[in-house]
Amino acid sequence: MGFLDSILGKTKLPEAKTEKLFAISTAAVTLDASLGYSADGKAGVCIKPMESSRYEAARAEIEDLLKLSIKETGTEYKIEKDEYNYVWVVLSDPDFEDLVTNIQMVSQVLMEQGFGTQLLAAVYRFRGEEVIYWIYNFKLGSYYPFVPANGRQRDTSREFRLKAIMEKEMPIEKDESRWYPMWGMPL
Amino acid sequence: MLLTMGLLAVLYLGFLAVLLTMHVSQMGIILFMGAFMFLQYFFSDKMILSSMGAKIVTESEMPELYQIVSRLCANADLPMPKIAVVKTSMPNAFATGRNQKNAVVAVTTGIMERLNKSELEAVLAHELTHVKNRDMMVMTIATFLSSMAQILVQWLPFMGGGSRDRDSGSNFIVLFLVSLVVWIVSFILIRTLSRYREFAADRGAAIMTGQPSNLVSALKKISGFRVPTEDLRRVEGPVSALFITPAISGSSFMRLFSTHPTLEDRIAALQKIEMELEA
Numbered sequence: 001m002g003f004l005d006s007i008l009g010k011t012k013l014p015e016a017k018t019e020k021l022f023a024i025s026t027a028a029v030t031l032d033a034s035l036g037y038s039a040d041g042k043a044g045v046c047i048k049p050m051e052s053s054r055y056e057a058a059r060a061e062i063e064d065l066l067k068l069s070i071k072e073t074g075t076e077y078k079i080e081k082d083e084y085n086y087v088w089v090v091l092s093d094p095d096f097e098d099l100v101t102n103i104q105m106v107s108q109v110l111m112e113q114g115f116g117t118q119l120l121a122a123v124y125r126f127r128g129e130e131v132i133y134w135i136y137n138f139k140l141g142s143y144y145p146f147v148p149a150n151g152r153q154r155d156t157s158r159e160f161r162l163k164a165i166m167e168k169e170m171p172i173e174k175d176e177s178r179w180y181p182m183w184g185m186p187l
Numbered sequence: 188m189l190l191t192m193g194l195l196a197v198l199y200l201g202f203l204a205v206l207l208t209m210h211v212s213q214m215g216i217i218l219f220m221g222a223f224m225f226l227q228y229f230f231s232d233k234m235i236l237s238s239m240g241a242k243i244v245t246e247s248e249m250p251e252l253y254q255i256v257s258r259l260c261a262n263a264d265l266p267m268p269k270i271a272v273v274k275t276s277m278p279n280a281f282a283t284g285r286n287q288k289n290a291v292v293a294v295t296t297g298i299m300e301r302l303n304k305s306e307l308e309a310v311l312a313h314e315l316t317h318v319k320n321r322d323m324m325v326m327t328i329a330t331f332l333s334s335m336a337q338i339l340v341q342w343l344p345f346m347g348g349g350s351r352d353r354d355s356g357s358n359f360i361v362l363f364l365v366s367l368v369v370w371i372v373s374f375i376l377i378r379t380l381s382r383y384r385e386f387a388a389d390r391g392a393a394i395m396t397g398q399p400s401n402l403v404s405a406l407k408k409i410s411g412f413r414v415p416t417e418d419l420r421r422v423e424g425p426v427s428a429l430f431i432t433p434a435i436s437g438s439s440f441m442r443l444f445s446t447h448p449t450l451e452d453r454i455a456a457l458q459k460i461e462m463e464l465e466a
Contacts (some may be wrong), residue, residue: 009320009387011394014264050397052464085305120262139264152250180257
């Protein structure tokens with residue numbers, strides 16, 4: 001948003017950037033081969049819901065499309081609200097490519113309906129020695145690692161290691177102050 | 188809002204022109220401007236925080252607050268501000284800091300107790316919009332020459348006696364009157380601007396949270412209005428006359444001087460946004 005807009009007090013949420021969402025697909029191969037983290041069959045999209053019947057319609061359409069898509073790919077899904085009132089579309093499928101396709105579909109539908117501004121993040125879960133998450137921030141259009149440790153601590157040294165090794169494979173957010181944790185994810 | 192800002196700019200330029208044609212030394216004005224701006228711009232955030240008794244909290248102390256704010260920031264692509272808490276039962280929240288990088292968003296323990304998570308999120312989004320809109324800078328610039336006019340009005344009567352010749356004597360009277368007019372007019376314009384900024388922050392909160400109604404219910408709770416919890420049948424009857432809520436609206440003249448719009452105006456504006464989201 002421009003300087004002038006802010007001085008005049010106009011607020012617009014930035015549009016979602018989905019171009020690099022697919023990058024996880026090739027990165028997953030490296031994650032498995034050189035780091036020993038394999039896809040854990042879980043992924044999700046986090047959406048900021050809106051008070052609007054058009055939004056509700058978009059949500060219903062996503063659900064319809066998911067039902068169709070499931071028949072082809074065998075993906076399971078659930079839609080739920082977390083404790084901060086954000087809506088999650090959580091997908092389970094042992095086939096990683098199907099997860100990526102369906103996550104892409106969900107974000108695409110929301111954007112086509114004009115709710116790209118409400119897309120917060122897409123999250124993929126991986127498992128190696130411990131569980132790690134790759135969070136895609138739709139507003140930045142980049143990924144960052146999130147490794148929860150005991151309690152509400154995060155294993156930042158492991159996150160930095162993941163960044164260093166994966167930097168060439170996928171678009172990783174350079175500004176580490178934007179690596180917001182997401183606690184209480186339903187996946 | 189643009190009109191108010193334009194009027195203020197015209198008024199201030201006129202005031203500066205008068206000051207420069209008078210016997211006030213230019214160097215003095217520039218020095219005064221510089222020092223005042225510097226102080227206000229760099230130290231007012233710390234002064235506000237300490238005068239309110241606000242304490243910066245870490246993520247592990249207030250995980251929920253951090254989670255609410257960080258998600259809002261992530262969704263709106265804003266840098267994360269510092270978060271502070273004031274220990275008082277008064278429900279309130281404020282934002283300060285000279286720019287987005289040095290911003291602090293503060294809430295009182297009273298507001299956290301009174302509001303649920305969605306309402307608190309709406310209030311935080313309102314404060315984040317103040318940060319995003321650079322309201323601190325806008326209001327500092329807007330009030331600066333007004334404060335200068337005020338100082339002149341208060342001090343000129345004591346300084347005027349010093350000179351004996353008639354010319355500078357009448358100059359002082361003109362300067363006094365000009366300062367007085369600038370002070371009064373700018374005061375009203377600044378208050379108008381402040382109310383516009385509040386509306387803009389409410390709007391920003393509605394858009395950032397996607398739910399204008401959360402801010403409506405937060406505003407109602409903070410201002411002491413409550414949706415009744417008592418069953419209608421228990422309230423019905425002769426006693427019900429005692430439960431009439433007092434009208435909150437002030438006269439339109441008083442509205443001219445207040446920094447915030449009235450509760451009704453804010454709620455009406457938010458309901459309009461709700462309609463826009465629907466359309």
